[in-house]
Amino acid sequence: MLKASINLIKDLKKQKRENSSLLFLDNVKIITDAISGGIQPKIILVEKESFNKWGNICPVYLVDKKTIEQLSDCKTPQGVLCIAEYIQDIEMSTPNTNFLVIDGLQDPGNVGTLIRTATACGFKKIFLIESVNPTNSKVVRSSVGTIFKSKIISLSRKDFIDFASKNNLYLLKADMKGENLFETKFNQIVGVVVGNEGQGVSKEISEICKKSISIPMERGVESLNVAISGAIIMYQIYSKSFKI
Secondary structure, eight states: OEEOOHHHHHHHHHHHHHOTTEEEEOOHHHHHHHHHTTOOEEEEEESSGGGOOSTTSSOEEEOOHHHHHHHOSSSSOOSEEEEEEOOOOOOOOOOSSOEEEEESOOOHHHHHHHHHHHHHTTOOEEEEESOOOTTOHHHHHHTTTGGGTSEEEEEOHHHHHHHHHHTTOOEEEEEEEEEEGGGOOOOSOOEEEEEBTTTBSOHHHHTTOSEEEEOOOOTTOOOOOHHHHHHHHHHHHHHTTSOO
16 A cells, blocks of 8 residues: 655646546446446556555555545545546447437536436437536436446537437437327337526527427426436336336
């Protein structure tokens, strides 16, 4: 077990501020999920030697509680911190399963929840269009580790439009004025598109969607939370693969 130097701690604090490709994981389960999902830790910090559950897969440093609290985004960290580099999936091949498109979504809790639901429903690719960074600690936490099981591609709106047009992707936009979700037939691979919390799906992405779908609800309710809407739509599509 190594002892962390002051210079190492200073460097980690600087990296946390400046390096958006680094993950700072402060939860035992999420760290374990990340490692099993192929993430290679660079450094692990622990308050006590007994807190190291992962052996010598990387340098492990013993630090005090205050240091972990300073590097963690959690109010009550579990006495461990794993620093790892997040390598984005860059495979831009045509999806061979249903997929999710997140357009301009900035709330990390919603994005993490959508990633978790997409993974549960077999939506194997997730396109993050000008949305919150997947390394955001709240995204990772709210995805409950499923972020490491999905193929997540962050890209610009223009790049996605070019890719979707080239591959003739069948996109369904979540929209209050769309066709009733429960009366819609799904006979091919589809991409469910959800948009910004306030403004919805952007005009540019809307123009390449084949159809709009809506969730029926009682009058007087303006809309549902985007993560809830996305979940209902994905589960409805997923259910069509079962014989009930």
